Amino acid sequence: MKDRANAYWKANVSLIVKLLVVWFTVPFLGGIVFVDILNQINLGGYPLGFWVAQQGSIYMFVVIIFYYAKKMSDLDDEFARGGN
Template identity: 60%
Template sequence: MASNNAQDYWKANLRLVLGCLVVWFVVSYLFGILLVDVLNTINIGGYKLGFWFAQQGSIYTFVVLTFFYASRMNKLDREFDVHED
């Protein structure tokens, strides 16, 4: 494996991680804590939106995010030919 390839793979990985962590930050810290009062003026069903993100929405997003990351990484592994076996 050429070392250039390994570096490109690592850069692609870092971009992906960074993107995922931005979403991670937005749903929990931004929507659930910092902007909670603003979002609470919006109602979805019987939930205030900020409250919903803090107690439900952020957790659902975390689950989706983790699987999204895993599947994208598995694709990157093959693209850069660094996959196992």
């Protein structure tokens, strides 16, 4: 039981870390630090970097949360069934 709980927690933390990397990269690197480089590309009337900072990142946040919720929900069920 103890081992399974540990494995569950490890899987959770590693998923969180992966998703936090995405969460950090898109807005902070794409929308702020390297925004000028991205701005050289246009997305319709939007400079890309500006779009990432004012639109794109927000959509991505929503996707990350639902992805995490789905993955964890599966993991929870697996944990409840006793598998790994």
